Amino acid sequence: MAAANRPLRVGIIGAGGIARDANVPAYRALGDQVELVAVADIVAAAAERMLQEQGFQRAYTSYEEMLAQEDLDCVSVCTPNKLHAPAAIAALRAGVHVFVVKPPALTADEARDMRAEAARSGRVLTVGFPTRFSAEAQAAKRYVDAGGLGEIYTGRITALRRRGIPSWGVFTSKELQGGGPLIDIGVHALDTALYLMGFPEPASVLGATHTHLGNRPPGPAPWGAWDWRRYDVEDVCNALVTFRNGASLLVETSFIQNIEVMEEFNVRLSGTRAGLRLRPFAVFGEENGTLVDSQAAWLPKGKSYHDLIANFVRAVRGEEPAVCTPDQAVVVQRIIDAIYRSAATGGGVEA
Ligand SMILES: NC(=O)c1ccc[n+]([C@@H]2O[C@H](COP(=O)([O-])OP(=O)(O)OC[C@H]3O[C@@H](n4cnc5c(N)ncnc54)[C@H](O)[C@@H]3O)[C@@H](O)[C@H]2O)c1
Structure with a gap:
């Protein structure tokens, strides 16, 4: 030591x-x-x-x-x-x-x-x-720990890019990276959602991947032209993850997809008392018989x-x-494995 x-x-x-x-x-x-x-x-x-x-x-x-x-x-x-x-x-x-x-x-x-x-x-x-250490995730954690959401039973994570294939590095190589947007950017949102949910034990996964655009000559490429001939990761990966405690999580990720936003990264969780959205931070609840949305007036600039x-x-x-433990790393990686396995086989799999 x-x-x-x-x-x-x-x-x-x-x-x-x-x-x-x-x-x-x-x-x-x-x-x-x-x-x-x-x-x-x-x-x-x-x-x-x-x-x-x-x-x-x-x-x-x-x-x-x-x-x-x-x-x-x-x-x-x-x-x-x-x-x-x-x-x-x-x-x-x-x-x-x-x-x-x-x-x-x-x-x-x-x-x-x-x-x-x-x-x-x-x-x-x-x-x-790093996303776990963001001001938004830490604010969310305080809500969760104080019981503000009640029991969290469902959520949705997004790590979406419309045209966001890196033109540098090896991010488009399945051999070197293990996959595309799910393992590269979805993993941040997945980890943060699990952190807030208390790392429940995964049960099953239904996943799907799609590759239709990244492996063709690029059109508009705001992040620079990538090497489409060597592109062998997914453009899009979606999944439904279920957990042994009955909770579920929807996963949506893309490097390239025809969607209305250029980029979206978010974690949304719903519980029995309230729900929350990470970016911009907001809590959706019910107070004195009224549905109320609360927003943070100020959050510190994070240095995650x-x-x-x-x-x-x-x-x-x-x-x-x-804060990030080897046990948690295994859970994150089990879910990623299961999503890719499910996508390859076309059916639901155990996580
Ligand atoms: N926000 C984040 O947490 C974040 C952001 C970007 C990248 N990353 C992660 O960082 C890693 C690297 O990404 P990057 O953007 O820095 O890529 P990069 O291509 O800029 O850097 C990777 C470096 O590793 C070197 N390298 C390759 N094989 C090696 C070996 N056997 N021994 C020593 N060095 C070797 C390469 O030569 C290169 O200089 C990836 O795993 C990526 O997921 C995390």
């Missing part, structure tokens, strides 16, 4: 966008609680750039070598999804605490292996689900990623538990 009174020695695996724009600034914001020590990326130029621009001490082209050479306390795994489990497990085996960006892994089996390794090594394993990394660092120091 890292000494409480010295800076934690931090490494980064995967020196791309989420490392540069979210993880490193969040570590930096912690000042002398952390020391940015080493970065590994299979692309030497990417590792070198981060070394130069972000003030790391050493760069590697192999995370295995970095783990062997450096005496790190913790790493952020910021690679494409396919590398999350192998890199996290290698780090845990090396005695290093792990923060892995979302989604936890490609599959539920991988998430279980990561959980088992964290338990065996006694190291912290947590997942970067900073809060996530701060929670990770405090968890490594033994000061508080990590």
Whole structure:
């Protein structure tokens, strides 16, 4: 366990966008609680750039070598999804605490292996689900915890883009990412809904995926032209998830779909006393015989990623538990697996 009174020695695996724009600034914001020590990326130029621009001490082209050479306390795994489990497990085996960006892994089996390794090594394993830390989600959590919604029995999550296929990175590769909008953006909303619902045990899933537009030459492409010839993930993924406590959740996600909005990201939950919508935050209830909608007059500007990394660092120091747990990661990943399995088979499946 890292000494409480010295800076934690931090490494980064995967020196791309989420490392540069979210993880490193969040570590930096912690000042002398952390020391940015080493970065590994299979692309030497990417590792070198981060070394130069972000003030790391050493760069590697192999995370295995970095783990062997450096005496790190913790790493952020910021690679494409396919590398999350192998890199996290290698780090845990090396005695290093792990923060892995979302989604936890490609599959539920991988998430279980990561959980088992964290338990065996006694190291912290947590997942970067920033939406949970948003001001809206935290406000919603306070309502839920105070019983303001009553029993939550149904909900609907949306992570929709009209023309939002990333033209960078590997987001259109099933092999490297495990899927499209469901595992990439739907996972944020799914995790937040489960967090607010108290992570009920999933029961069954009926899912459907559609690919009709992403695999054709792009028309209007506000996010840039993507490589349609290599596009093999779903455009749209919809599902109905049921839980052992009787609750249900509707899931709607898309990278590209002919809909009226350019983008929508939301979580809506309904309970026996009231319902709520995350964005913009509102509660729908009944007061003194009148149906009443309440809106937040003000919410603090969230710094979700900073809060996530701060929670990770405090968890490594033994000061508080990590908010996103390996058990929760397995539940999220079980539902994603089941949705894709159901879509492939065309029928309902156990989650
Ligand atoms: N808000 C969020 O939570 C959020 C936002 C964006 C991305 N992400 C997640 O971050 C991950 C990366 O996304 P990104 O946008 O940073 O992609 P990116 O393509 O910008 O960066 C990924 C980096 O990983 C490197 N890499 C690939 N294989 C590697 C290996 N074996 N060892 C070391 N490095 C390797 C690549 O060379 C690249 O530099 C994805 O899992 C994605 O889901 C999360």
